[in-house]
Amino acid sequence: MHDLRLLRERPDALRDALRRRGVLDTMASTVDRAEALERDRRACIRAEEEKRAAANALTQEVRRRKQEHVDATDLIEQGRVLSAELAQLESQRAAAESAFTALGLEFPNITLPDVPAGGETANVVVRSWGTPRPEGGIRPHWEVAGPEGLGILDLARGAKVAGSGFVAFRGLGARLVRSLMTFMIDLHTREHGYEEVWIPFVVNRASMTGTAQFPKFADDQYGIEGDDLFLVPTAEVPVTNLYRDEILDAAALPRGFVTYSPCFRREAGAHGKDTRGLLRLHQFDKVELVRYSTPDESPAQLELMTGHAEAVLQRLGLPYRVVLLAAGDTGFASAKTYDLEVWAPGVGKWLEVSSCSTCTDFQARRANIRFRPGGASKPTFVHTLNGSATAFPRLIATLLEHYQEPGGAVRVPDVLRPALGVDRLG
RNA sequence: GGACGGGUGGCCGAGUGGUUGAAGGCACCGGUCUCGAAAACCGGCAUACCGGUGAACCCGGUAUCGUGAGUUCGAAUCUCACCCCGUCCGCCA
Numbered sequence: 001m002h003d004l005r006l007l008r009e010r011p012d013a014l015r016d017a018l019r020r021r022g023v024l025d026t027m028a029s030t031v032d033r034a035e036a037l038e039r040d041r042r043a044c045i046r047a048e049e050e051k052r053a054a055a056n057a058l059t060q061e062v063r064r065r066k067q068e069h070v071d072a073t074d075l076i077e078q079g080r081v082l083s084a085e086l087a088q089l090e091s092q093r094a095a096a097e098s099a100f101t102a103l104g105l106e107f108p109n110i111t112l113p114d115v116p117a118g119g120e121t122a123n124v125v126v127r128s129w130g131t132p133r134p135e136g137g138i139r140p141h142w143e144v145a146g147p148e149g150l151g152i153l154d155l156a157r158g159a160k161v162a163g164s165g166f167v168a169f170r171g172l173g174a175r176l177v178r179s180l181m182t183f184m185i186d187l188h189t190r191e192h193g194y195e196e197v198w199i200p201f202v203v204n205r206a207s208m209t210g211t212a213q214f215p216k217f218a219d220d221q222y223g224i225e226g227d228d229l230f231l232v233p234t235a236e237v238p239v240t241n242l243y244r245d246e247i248l249d250a251a252a253l254p255r256g257f258v259t260y261s262p263c264f265r266r267e268a269g270a271h272g273k274d275t276r277g278l279l280r281l282h283q284f285d286k287v288e289l290v291r292y293s294t295p296d297e298s299p300a301q302l303e304l305m306t307g308h309a310e311a312v313l314q315r316l317g318l319p320y321r322v323v324l325l326a327a328g329d330t331g332f333a334s335a336k337t338y339d340l341e342v343w344a345p346g347v348g349k350w351l352e353v354s355s356c357s358t359c360t361d362f363q364a365r366r367a368n369i370r371f372r373p374g375g376a377s378k379p380t381f382v383h384t385l386n387g388s389a390t391a392f393p394r395l396i397a398t399l400l401e402h403y404q405e406p407g408g409a410v411r412v413p414d415v416l417r418p419a420l421g422v423d424r425l426g
Numbered sequence: 427g428g429a430c431g432g433g434u435g436g437c438c439g440a441g442u443g444g445u446u447g448a449a450g451g452c453a454c455c456g457g458u459c460u461c462g463a464a465a466a467c468c469g470g471c472a473u474a475c476c477g478g479u480g481a482a483c484c485c486g487g488u489a490u491c492g493u494g495a496g497u498u499c500g501a502a503u504c505u506c507a508c509c510c511c512g513u514c515c516g517c518c519a
Contacts, residue, residue: 009480045476049488056488059500063444072499079499247436378473 007034017110020117020327030106037100044093051089055082105215109362111327112299112336122326123339129310130319132343133402140346141400142277144408145173150426152176155277165267165275165282167393172425177285179419180392181260184287184312188389192308194258194289199238201261202229207241210367212333212359219268231264235288236386243292244367247379253371254293254301258389261286278393279351285392289356291385294373298358298383299336306338306356309389313353315415318342318398321350335360340390346401351394356387400425 006014015031018024058079065072116122145153152173158166169177188194205228208214213221213233222231232238239257263286274280289308293301306322313320325337334357341350361381364370370379403411409426417423 042476045488049476052489053487055499060445062499066444076499083499 007031008038011035014107014110018108020111020115021108021330022117022119022328023108027107030103034100034103037096037103040096041093041100044089044096048086048089048093051082051086055079055086058082102215105209105212105366108332109330109335109359111330111334112358112360115324115330115336116326117328118326119328120326123329124324124326126322126324126338128319128321129314130317130343132319133345135345135348137406138346138401138404139408140277141344141397144346144400144404144410144426145277145396149408150410152425153278163282165280167278167281167283172420172422173396175420176396176416176425177392179416180395181285181287182419183315183415184389185258185260187312187315188256188258188287188289188308192256192258192311194256194308197239197242197257197259199235199242199259199261201232201238203232203237203241204229207237207244207367210241210244211237211363212366213237216332220266222264222266232261233265234263234386234388235259235261235286236290239288239290240363240369240384240386241367243369246369248292248369248371248382250294250371250373253382254291254297256289256291256305258287258289261288263391274349277347278397279347281393286388287390289385289387289389292369292371293383293385294371295361295380295383298360298385301383301385302336302338302356302358305385305387305389306340309340309354309356309387312390313340313342316395316399316413318395318402320353331355331357333357333359333362335362342395342398342402344394344398344401346404347397351398353390353394353398354388356385356389358383358385 011031015024015028018027018031058075062072062075062079065075116124142153142155144150146155150173152169152171154168154170158168161168185196189196202224205214208218208221208230221233224230238261239259242257262283264283267280267282278284289305291301291305310320310322320340320342323339323341325339330337337355337357339352340354340356342353344351360383363384364381369382369384371382372379399413400410403413405411405424407426409424412420412423412425
């Protein structure tokens with residue numbers, strides 16, 4: 001959600017932002033309707049407040065007469081009429097208001113000026129690190145990890161107990177997951193200054209709306225039967241909502257939180273696309289970074305946080321590239337996003353293992369997260385940022401492929417050896 | 427899940443139908459006093475929205491006492507539903 005005054009004061013700027021995302025055509029009528037509703041809403045407010053002022057004055061007069069023991073039945077009758085008219089206006093305004101608010105939630109964030117316009121093809125590789133390993137002779141991770149190979153990944157039994165898109169890690173595979181969690185959280189707390197948090201893995205509707213999964217992406221979420229609760233699609237939701245409806249201490253900004261969580265996604269509409277092995281799951285694990293910042297500092301904070309995510313890949317020795325997403329490929333809540341992609345020589349593709357975004361004040365408005373700049377002045381919205389650092393399954397896939405040896409064994413990077421207890425798999 | 431108690435401004439805490447946006451206290455800000463500080467005293471101290479020439483300042487209006495709905499000319503105060511907190515019971519990792 002933006003400052004909805006934008007709609008009133010600079011509708012062209014809003015239209016331009018939608019054009020850069022390539023959604024202006026589909027949203028044009030939404031903009032028009034929102035503008036009309038906003039006019040209605042304000043007209044209603046004026047009329048209603050005028051009438052209410054009259055009703056309040058009348059009430060005072062009734063009270064005065066009663067104190068003086070003068071008959072007030074005529075005024076009470078007038079009040080009754082006013083009150084009925086008021087109820088009429090109120091419901092009219094409430095209708096316009098809720099329609100307007102609902103529409104407001106449909107608008108994506110406005111991308112920053114340095115984000116290229118256009119769709120996926122306009123994405124820009126801004127830098128890369130390490131040397132991608134050539135594809136020749138490297139088997140895809142699902143072959144080396146499966147029951148015929150290392151036996152650390154059990155796709156069939158994961159599917160049996162839950163369904164396709166759910167996996168079981170076994171033995172050193174399970175231990176690898178646990179090692180990654182420890183490695184990443186330790187890195188971010190000890191070297192990057194993040195506060196570690198452990199959070200609920202289910203959230204309520206308000207939290208989902210705060211970070212903008214709702215209402216637009218409700219179909220992608222798992223809901224819990226009988227309760228108005230939802231499995232977290234990313235730890236960004238509970239962590240960003242930790243400070244919903246609060247005013248933060250300006251002196252404590254910027255600040256960062258790191259957490260582990262499983263992530264649950266229905267992936268509605270993504271069936272059949274890159275679904276082999278660990279490429280796309282309904283449940284996966286991830287270490288997530290969330291930062292709160294003042295508006296001034298947030299662009300630099302995005303660079304900083306992206307660097308923190310990159311550090312994970314560098315420590316693991318995995319070649320990667322940093323991609324600045326074009327406006328049309330940038331997530332709904334994000335104003336600017338860098339994807340981190342690691343080369344997977346077995347699959348022969350760059351795999352996205354991290355997505356680092358600044359949501360500017362978009363989520364902060366929805367979730368009402370503010371800070372008081374310079375002591376006494378009015379509270380303003382913080383900027384929220386989030387980034388995976390990193391997601392496990394695709395990272396495991398690239399580890400299994402990048403460090404694969406001719407016989408199918410896999411070398412373990414140094415940083416994981418202490419926690420894993422071995423220096424090679426197989 | 428059951429029973430009872432409770433949710434009032436940054437905090438504590440009065441207030442059971444009518445100048446109550448809300449007593450009092452604390453905290454905070456400004457001032458007087460003081461060499462300075464403390465104490466004391468004086469004053470200030472919510473937010474959002476609508477409008478007054480779409481700035482700042484100021485002025486008028488409206489809303490807000492957990493949330494929503496209802497009763498009433500009028501609701502912090504009465505009714506209902508829901509949410510949250512506490513205590514006890516049950517159940518349970």
